[in-house]
Amino acid sequence: MGSTTTRLKRKRKGDGPNLRLRMGFIAAVSVLVLLITSVRLVSIQGMDSMKLAEKALSNRLVTRTLPAERGQILAADGTVLADSVSRYQLVVDQQNVAQYEVDGELVGAWGAAEALSKPLKTDPGVLYPKLVGDKRWNPVAKGLTAETWREVKKLGVLGISAEEYAVRSYPAGGVAGNLVGFLSSDGTAQAGLEMAYDEELSGTDGQQQYERGARGEIIPLGDNNMKDAVDGQGLQTTIDPDLQYYAQQAIEEQRKKHKAESASIVIKEVKTGRIITAADAPTVDPNSPGKVDGDDRGSRIFTDIFEPGSTAKMVTAAALLDQGLVTPEQEFTVPDTWTAPNDEEFRDSHDHPDEKLTFAGILAESSNTGTILAGKELTEAQRYAYMKKFGFGSSSGIGFPAETAGILHPYEEWDGRTKYTVMFGQGVAANALQTTDVISTIANGGVHVPSRLVDGMITPNGRTISTPAGEKERVVSEKAADETLRMLEGVVAEGTGKSAQVSGYRVAGKTGTAQAPAAEGGGYDGYTASFVGVLPAEDPQLAISVTLQRPRKGYYGGQAAAPVFSDVAGFAMRHLKIPPSTEKPELPAREWK
Template identity: 45%
Template sequence: MVAALIVLSLFAAQLVRIQGIDSAEVARDALRQRTLSEAIPAQRGTIYDAHGTVLAASAERRRVVVDQSAVPEYTRTEGEKQVKVGVAGAAEELAGLIGKEEGEVRTALTGDRRYTILAPNISPLTWRKISALGIPGVYSERATQRTYPQSTTVASLVGFVQPHDQSAGGGLELMLDDTLKGQQGEATYEIAQDGSRLPSADSAGSSARPGKDVRLTIDNDVQWYAQNALAAKVEETDALSGTVVVMRVDTGELVALASYPTFDPNNIGDADGVFANLAFSDVFEPGSTSKIMTVAAGLEEGTITPDSPMIIPDHLQRYDATLRDSHPHPVEYRTVGGALAESSNVGMMLIGETLEPRTMESYFRGFGLGSKTGLGFPGESAGLLPAADKWDGVQRYTVTYGQGLSTTAVQVAGVFQTIANDGVRVTPSLVAATSDGEGGWTPAPAGKRTQVVSKDTARSVNRMLEGVVTEQGTAPKAQIEGYRVAGKTGTADRYDEEAGGYSGKTASFIGFAPAQDPELVVAVIVQRPIKGYFGGQVAAPVFKDVMTHALQAEKVPPSPIEGDPIKTSLDEKPAEDTPGLLRDRGNPGAR
């Protein structure tokens, strides 16, 4: 009897615990089993050009999903009756709205899976029409879709997002992802017996926080023009690729960064172009465009002047190599300015012999070679500039005319920006401002400024570069009517990693205008052109077209006066004792 009472007491105590103490927990467990949490995507920030043109934006979309076990209960009004039409009726209603065949929709609605994506990307308006049907188990999840109104024009610069989850995939989308992406929220729903969603009273959801908008330094109009001019030249010359950089002289702001081949970021799944922006990632030996650094170093160190006399043969024997000018010619009597204007390799080697290798290296690095810009652009290369103590006897000469070192298009544009800006290098910039979340903008910090060479040196080089863009120079096709132009051609052997050696040429022209008060730098690089390969033939005409358009877009007035021509040639052979004479003084020896 006593034992029975004890057992009954234990059952009673357990019943009290279940009904009283654990009832709340039991209820919570039941609620959890019929509760669903959904991520609320954050609206990604919009990317604008300098004038407010939209380059990338996100739109609200809906992902239609289905609980297949609930759809058979679908009923609809036919006449004055409620008729149970189930999966067949639901498929009939949905097919036209989501753009699929009725049989395909019927298959997607049939089964016992609790979660199946029916339509991954529909508009909010279409979803409202679907929701009004009241089909059990059919609901939507919030999503976003990134669109790129300018398509291929800025694709390699702005980049793209991954279609399946809208995560950053490349370009500025990846570089600025922390700023653009925002923070997703969360919503909690209770699932009713018919599969419909009910807002949970105990929801601990949170609102999504949108990303910040970004305004770039890029001018979409100039970018569009540069992209099309470049594409036309690459196709015309059967070239492998190309890039155009447009930069403001006084601020280092990048106005355009064209790259070809390109792709359509609105259809990334079928893209077959080059995703990288070649202005940052393509590394090449610059050739003659780097000669301005050799001349600037000599001027700054006081070993030469623009009028220093030179005796220039068409080749030099240095160590066990014969180093040549681009074409055979008799011995010439030039000034330093003439050697630069006519792009003499031998002339640059003679200047280089007046400088220690470590001095040359320090100037190259001062101009920005051998290091990244600091922008953080995905895939950017630092180029290749070996330390001077690693140069062999021949490389000590070839670097003076741009072989034996490698750069990117943005780097060499920065070299000319430095000369055009009175010797002050400004770190390039792409972002002008970021939205502050309250309707205003927070300006980006200005680029770092570094005095690389003196104003006098920079202006001397500037005047010499005007000589390049004359009938006596290598780039008369870069002339712009009404404007003074300064610049330099480049035609370099192109190293091909796949071939494991040199293959084809790199044709380039980089310059600035107006020469007397520079506003813009334009760099044009064309890789492995087949139909013509000299920089003055291939790249200079593109420079002319892009610079002309950019000057007009920036409302830069024409040059008021012509510059004084520099002295480029000597009337006769200079005497051996002529002060400052640069000539071949013999082979320094074997390596």
């Protein structure tokens, strides 16, 4: 018994170190768990709390675009042709508007709809579906004026805010509408100067980022930053708005009178190259471009080409005089029909016996056969070179959208007929601006001044940066130009252009009547009637072209185009206060005996 007790006691004594070991292990594990927990707590309170804070901040941060203000488009005198006006889009935080109270009573989305219906002039039932829900942003109404937004703001409806945006406006309506162009509903430039200068007009949008409170308000001391927008530049055109308006009315009336498909007037300052009028008919009001056909929304002055017909005889005349191959009073016997060595036959516009005409008389009577008789002294290479120098086959450099360079095939590609017809404006095509440039160059002593439609850009701070003038180029000698101009004065005084005369002023010009190419299937369909002229002829200030496409009631240039030239040119002289002519012209003889 005693020995057994002794053995048990010894066993308990042997357990001591193991117990201590187990207790130490438990303590170590406890410390480790405590350490891990502490680290986790530090992580939660430190790094994780930072992530949570960042997430919470991102939920509160709002970023919105600050749209740049699009630049204005102005007429030469500062008349606004295109501008941007502020409009507002009403938006709602549906979660906040649900808490909307009136006099301590919760009225929610329906109460908000009833309140908003009055300034928005609509039924609450129309607004309610846009206000109810859980969206933090939802559009309610668009196109609000500043006045309407102020009325809405006074209501203090919880969760209602507004976003400002710009809408393009055209205060002058259809005046120069074909030139100005317009924007689509999403602000994309669609035509005219709006498209040509879109980058300069647009500017660069800015950005605002701010911290929003629970009710959508900006937290004043929150995380806010802003990058300002850079507004677009303004555009000052060369257009005289009064003259533009008058010309548009006159050419539209003439278009209807002669039942033409389209018509145009271009007025260019001879010495500066500034286009002060570019009138199309039909025209477009940029405020509502959808009301007219797509073809009427641009400017045919730049985009449509036609065979210039007899107006191109100016180029042949100037080239012959420049080369010294003829003189204004050189004598020709002109038949009504002429057959070329290659058996190609050419006719005048009417039958007549052989006529004894000087070179000036050939131009005054607009004789095709006479032009060939004189012009055949030019080589084909020379005919091409002068047409190219006068601007055919080259764009103006203005950069108007869809502007055409016209058609002037290399002379090596001319067939047996074209090499003759180009001398009287067939087998070549140009736009209205190009035909204006021809007579403008002749009137400027044979020096071409590049056309321009923009005087300068206006910076956001109001400073005007003038557009550099293009480089001038001599096309023919001053002597050849002056002799051509005197002959063109005879066209108006005694020839086919009598209807273009302007009381009190000497006018030089040329009529044109050409077959119009068919839109489909080749061949011709109708006529192009035109007149180009300058005045005062003794010191030319303005070059003016009038063009009617496919008139169905009188299609000769002297009949359809010259009278409206007289009307518009007379108004321009009075409007611009250009003094009347005081000297009588010395015209070369038209006939010989």
